[in-house]
Amino acid sequence: MTGAPAYEALGQALDAQKERLLPCVHCGFCLPACPTYNRLGNEADSPRGRLHLMQAVVEGRLDPSSEAFRTHIDRCLGCRACEPVCPSGVEYGTLLELARETATKAVPQGLPTRFLLKVLGTRALRSPFFFIGRLLRGTGLAALGATVLPSYGPFRAIRLVLAMLASTTRWQPMASEEATSGNTDSGSHDVSRRSRVAVLLGCVQEGLFARINSATVRVLEANGYEVVLVEGQDCCGALHAHGGDLESARMLARSNIRAFKASGADLIAVNAAGCGAAMKDYGILLEGDPDFVQRAEEVALAVRDVSEILASSGPRIGASIPCKIAYDHPCHLLHAQGVEHAPITVLEAVPDAEVHIVAGAEECCGGAGIYGITHPELGGLIGGDKVSAVRACLADVVATPNPGCMMQIGAGLRLEASNEGVIHPVELLDESYRRAGFYRAGGAE
Amino acid sequence: MASLLTGKVSSGMTQPLPSSVASDLAEIVGHEHVITDPDRLLVYESDGLTAYRRSPRAVVLPSSTEEISAVVGLLHSNGIEVIPRGAGTGLSGGALATPEGVIVGTARMNRILKIDVENRIAIAQPGVINARLTEATNPYGLYYAPDPSSQSTCTLGGNVAENSGGPHCLKYGVTARYVTGLTVVLAGGRIVELGGVGRDPYTTLDLVGLFVGSEGCFGIATEIELRLLPITEGVRTLLGIFESVESAGRAVTKIIASGLMPAAVEIVDGPTIEAVEASVFAAGYPLEAGAALVIEFDGTEAGLDLDADRAEQCCLEEGAIEVQRATDPEHRMKLWRARKKAFGAMGRIAPDLLVQDATVPRTKLPEVLAGIDNIGNRYGLKIANVFHAGDGNLHPNILFDRQNQNELELVERASKEIMQLCVDAGGTITGEHGVGVDKREYMTLVHGPAELEAMAAAKRVFDPASLFNPGKVLPAVEVKEANESRSN
Numbered sequence: 001m002t003g004a005p006a007y008e009a010l011g012q013a014l015d016a017q018k019e020r021l022l023p024c025v026h027c028g029f030c031l032p033a034c035p036t037y038n039r040l041g042n043e044a045d046s047p048r049g050r051l052h053l054m055q056a057v058v059e060g061r062l063d064p065s066s067e068a069f070r071t072h073i074d075r076c077l078g079c080r081a082c083e084p085v086c087p088s089g090v091e092y093g094t095l096l097e098l099a100r101e102t103a104t105k106a107v108p109q110g111l112p113t114r115f116l117l118k119v120l121g122t123r124a125l126r127s128p129f130f131f132i133g134r135l136l137r138g139t140g141l142a143a144l145g146a147t148v149l150p151s152y153g154p155f156r157a158i159r160l161v162l163a164m165l166a167s168t169t170r171w172q173p174m175a176s177e178e179a180t181s182g183n184t185d186s187g188s189h190d191v192s193r194r195s196r197v198a199v200l201l202g203c204v205q206e207g208l209f210a211r212i213n214s215a216t217v218r219v220l221e222a223n224g225y226e227v228v229l230v231e232g233q234d235c236c237g238a239l240h241a242h243g244g245d246l247e248s249a250r251m252l253a254r255s256n257i258r259a260f261k262a263s264g265a266d267l268i269a270v271n272a273a274g275c276g277a278a279m280k281d282y283g284i285l286l287e288g289d290p291d292f293v294q295r296a297e298e299v300a301l302a303v304r305d306v307s308e309i310l311a312s313s314g315p316r317i318g319a320s321i322p323c324k325i326a327y328d329h330p331c332h333l334l335h336a337q338g339v340e341h342a343p344i345t346v347l348e349a350v351p352d353a354e355v356h357i358v359a360g361a362e363e364c365c366g367g368a369g370i371y372g373i374t375h376p377e378l379g380g381l382i383g384g385d386k387v388s389a390v391r392a393c394l395a396d397v398v399a400t401p402n403p404g405c406m407m408q409i410g411a412g413l414r415l416e417a418s419n420e421g422v423i424h425p426v427e428l429l430d431e432s433y434r435r436a437g438f439y440r441a442g443g444a445e
Numbered sequence: 446m447a448s449l450l451t452g453k454v455s456s457g458m459t460q461p462l463p464s465s466v467a468s469d470l471a472e473i474v475g476h477e478h479v480i481t482d483p484d485r486l487l488v489y490e491s492d493g494l495t496a497y498r499r500s501p502r503a504v505v506l507p508s509s510t511e512e513i514s515a516v517v518g519l520l521h522s523n524g525i526e527v528i529p530r531g532a533g534t535g536l537s538g539g540a541l542a543t544p545e546g547v548i549v550g551t552a553r554m555n556r557i558l559k560i561d562v563e564n565r566i567a568i569a570q571p572g573v574i575n576a577r578l579t580e581a582t583n584p585y586g587l588y589y590a591p592d593p594s595s596q597s598t599c600t601l602g603g604n605v606a607e608n609s610g611g612p613h614c615l616k617y618g619v620t621a622r623y624v625t626g627l628t629v630v631l632a633g634g635r636i637v638e639l640g641g642v643g644r645d646p647y648t649t650l651d652l653v654g655l656f657v658g659s660e661g662c663f664g665i666a667t668e669i670e671l672r673l674l675p676i677t678e679g680v681r682t683l684l685g686i687f688e689s690v691e692s693a694g695r696a697v698t699k700i701i702a703s704g705l706m707p708a709a710v711e712i713v714d715g716p717t718i719e720a721v722e723a724s725v726f727a728a729g730y731p732l733e734a735g736a737a738l739v740i741e742f743d744g745t746e747a748g749l750d751l752d753a754d755r756a757e758q759c760c761l762e763e764g765a766i767e768v769q770r771a772t773d774p775e776h777r778m779k780l781w782r783a784r785k786k787a788f789g790a791m792g793r794i795a796p797d798l799l800v801q802d803a804t805v806p807r808t809k810l811p812e813v814l815a816g817i818d819n820i821g822n823r824y825g826l827k828i829a830n831v832f833h834a835g836d837g838n839l840h841p842n843i844l845f846d847r848q849n850q851n852e853l854e855l856v857e858r859a860s861k862e863i864m865q866l867c868v869d870a871g872g873t874i875t876g877e878h879g880v881g882v883d884k885r886e887y888m889t890l891v892h893g894p895a896e897l898e899a900m901a902a903a904k905r906v907f908d909p910a911s912l913f914n915p916g917k918v919l920p921a922v923e924v925k926e927a928n929e930s931r932s933n
Contacts, residue, residue: 023792026495028534028598032574041506041552041572042480043533049488056487068484085597087724087789 017098018058023088024051030082030092035364035382036075044072047082047092054099065106073099075378077371078242079331079364080277084338093277093336094284100244112373113243120203120235121248130207133165137208142166146414157373160411167410168208171397171421173323197225197309198265200256200279203235204403205272212403215430216271216306222438223316225309232259236270238278238332239369241285253282254292257299268299269306271426273330273402277337279303305333306426307342307401315349318432322352325428326393326420328386328409329361330402343401346425350432358398359389365400367408387412390420397421399428460545462502466523470505473515478553480504489548492533492540493595494883496799501528501542508553510628510636510667517665518634520547526912529661531572531603534595536788536800537881539607539660543916549665551602557581558668565673566625566642571602571666575609578671587673590617593877594785605666608658610877612709612784613741615835617674619877621657626670629656631663632908642670655903660879661914663907679746680708681753682771684780685738685760686731690714690818690830693736694810696763697834700740700756701807707756710835711739711784716794717831717842721783724790728783734766738834739784787831788842795827795844799856801863805872807837816866817841824855838876839867864890880918888920 030047031037037046044053053069056062062069073096080093108114119125136142146163149155197220201213217227237252256279260268270276278285283297325347333339347355366372366382373379390398390409398409401424410422433439462481470479480486486500502525507513520527526546533540542548554570557578561567562585569578575596578589592611593599599609605627610619626641640653656663687693693712700707713721718730718737730737738760742752757768771777791798805813814830817839821828832840841863845852864874864887874880874887888897901919904911 022796025789025792025798026491026493027595027789028493028532029595029786029789031532031598037552041478041550041555042504043550043552044480044485044488052488052490053484062484062487066484068482068487072485084725087721087726087786088792089724090792 017095020091020095021051021055021058024048024055024090025088026052027087029085029087033081033085035077035079035081035366036378039378039381044068045075047076050076050099051090051092051095054095057099057102063106064102069099070103070107073103075375077331077364077366077368077382079368080335081331081362081364084335091284094281097241097244097246097249100242101246102244104244109243110374112370116370117240117243117245117248121237121240121252123234126203126207126235130204133208136162137165137169143169143414146411151415156376159415160372160376163411163414164407165208167407167414167422168403170211171423171427173396173421194224194226195266196228196264197267197269198228198230198260198263199306200236200268200270200272200275201233202270202272202275202403205275209403209406209424212271212424212427215424215426216269218439219315219426219430219433220269220306220309222433223310223313228263228265230259230263230265232262234259236275236278237285238274241278242369246285249278250285250289253279253285253296257282257286257292257295260299260302261295266302267309268303269309270303271306271401271424273305273333273337274404276303276305277332280337305337305339305342305401307346308339310349310426310429311342311345315346315429316433316438317349317351318429318438319436320351321428321432321435323397324354324356324393324395326356326358326390326395326398327361327425328358328365328390328398328400328405330400330405331364333401334362343399343425346429347399350428353428353432355399356393356395358386358393360385361389365405365408365412367402367404369404372408372411383408383412387416387418391416391418395420397423399423399425401425460502462525462547463523466519466525467503469519470503470516473519474505474507474512478506478508480506489530489533489542489550492530492535492538494536494538494541494800494881495797497538497541497882499542499544501546501548504530504548504550506550506553510630513549513554513630513665513667514634514636516549516634517630517632520549521633521910521912524910524912526915527665528914529602529606529665531600531606532574532595532598534599535603535607535881536802536878537607537875537883539879539881539914539917541882541917546915551600551665554602554667555600560585560587562587564642565675566670567673568668568670569601571600571605571669573601575599575601575604582673583676586676588676589623589671590614590674591620591623594788596785601669601671602666605657605669606659606661607877607879610833610836610838612711612739612781612833614877615710615833616706616708616743621654623672624653624657624669625672627653627656627666628668629664629666632910632912636667640670642672658879659907660881660918662904662918664913677743677745679749680741680743680777681749682777682780683738683740683753683756683760684730684769684771685740685757685765686734686767686769687736687738687760687763687765689735690814691811692764693738694814694834696738696760696765697810698808699759699763701835703755703759705742705752705755705759707740707752707835708743709739709741710833712830712832712834713737713739713784713787714830716827716829716844717787717791720790720794720829721787723793724786726782726786726790728779730783731766738765739780784831788840791829791842791844794829795846797845797847798829799843799845799860800878801839801841801843801860802875802878803839803841803864803867803872804876805837805839805867805870807835809870809872810834810837810839813839813866813870813872817863820859820862820866824859826852826855826859828859833876836876837872861887882917885916885918885920888918
């Protein structure tokens, strides 16, 4: 309509996606699924409202550098809870990334976001960054800071970061030297399948949760899979794509596609829901890259959440670990990948582990990258509701298969001085197998 | 009208709100709940009927009866029109803004205030989602009967305004039958209480009955007292597959004429089957079918199987290819989801759609459906039908592409012909979506001047200055006369 040329160029990325926007018929079925709309009641903070703003940019009726566009696109958690309830199948997640790219090209992201994306996407920066993180965690400084720092002003964000860091500590009962007991079927389990499985190591996962990666490898091997090591793999690029830095996301995706293709693995196991969702969408991410798109689609088709692989072969039953677990769905597993039962099946392979689904488990925990830092008020509200729901389970430990969610819920519990631990489901299964003796020489065979 | 479909409303540009009014509104509801930025107001330019677009001057989101009263009082004292809005899922443009208007949204008024199990009554704020009331009362063995297809997102306030129906209203009746009392904010911000279960609304003048279905033209309901029903013991859901919509229509007539009392009878036609089967709500309807008939019986277990057998027989006699029966609750939900999500799923087969809503005598269904098909063919438009066959409530979905100007014109003409066809068959211009802005020009097809004047007079009683949702329901000429009589 009246758009200046520069402004039209900004809308182009979205414009190319008209076909993705058109299926929205404005029915409004997505409204009640949206955590921000449910809390704010403003339709600009609903999926339909955001799509309408994107459409307005495409039509040249709205400047992508406008405060309205940037604020409401930025305020989206990216949880994609709107996708499974959409009768027209609008690919909201993909559109959001493009809208973010459009908005951040108009006005760059804030410093904390840019810093984090730079560090996570660059191997040489990642190692020292997470080394410092582990140092703060190991020395107890993170836990101490989260306890003593005040919860206002500039301290609020620091306190949250330290609490997130402290919450990445291994759940203590898991580390105890329990006597081996309840060994069930170490000899009888069918281990003849022998698919070749590669494991995505990830950035945060490798930096702070290396134990989960090791557990993933052990558990897969104990279930008869041949785990292949993949050199040259990198951060999956999910956080970059969510942040609108699609160029970096594509660069990282290309590295991973090369590395995983070269590995010759049948499947790619991912133990972080956000990474799995991003990798399953590699084909869409690289649809404009004729050299890569086919390989991207092939890699995407090979990607599985580790729980999907384990559940498909009916995970081997381990030794008893009596505990009460609160399970919470990561959005990028439930909504983005449609995986609901597999992680619960993994937990249920541990005898005497009693699984309770957190009330409202299908709603986002408010983790969403660094939402708690960029949107302290709203992030605090959403996170607070999740922590209350988790606490109401009166569980020993909360299980959720995504590092961001583990840190968000873990930090929330810690800041409320609540004692529940946080685990990834494969950690529990791994400990169960250890207690069952599957890892002693020949135990897995 | 054709110009409206292009999304550009010709009559008048939206005026910014005077800053003193904006700051007074912020004083009442809080700064963050008043939206005046034109960029943000774009989001509120349409409801579920996107053929019409017009931004309001502002959107206000109050959180209580008192706040609504103060907001309405302030706006009306400044001569500013109020357009009530729930979830914005309406399909007749009932929540479309006027150039002078401010939208008062109920999204933040989403609490269920009371569930009275003994008296089977609930009191809810208007922003409560229809399905949430059923979810909240299910643990007590109760539910809320009216079930519009948008029940997972539409609000009770909107249901009251539109007197909403739904598939199960065939047996259970529409919203009006369930509203026993209302707290209402009237023109100028006056708060009144209408009815109330303890006061037996049916022995005095039934103002609740008058208010329900008034499409936001009389005031805003801020607390809604609703009758709940006990959950039925048993349910049987059947899916009949037919070669044509006409034979499915004949089966409906036969079922009702046989004396059966189904809870719901719904028809989904071939093009709609194509859309839903392509969606995440695919229910396994055969793609080659000309129509599918969803039939449901509920009540005490005894006799349900017999009813289902008789309905199946009716279907087979009218040429059903097959009749399936839902075997478990999951299967039943799946069959229903396909029906209830059909509107949204249309986005898969066309970029734009106009959902029509009309009612015809049930016996006329086969001939009216053939007539609609004929109109579609004549204009070269794809029309998908999905509707409440049991009570003759049709929903032809005209599929089009907004970017094709020629097609827009055809959609308009086809739409009007369909309305005329239904009226000629002895029906009327809306079954449940309301008149809103979309149907107001059709009002004269079914109502004479005396009736229209009676409606205008009723509006003047509640809203003498015509500041509540003006430009809706009554045709333009009636509104003009009303305004003249006001200034005289």
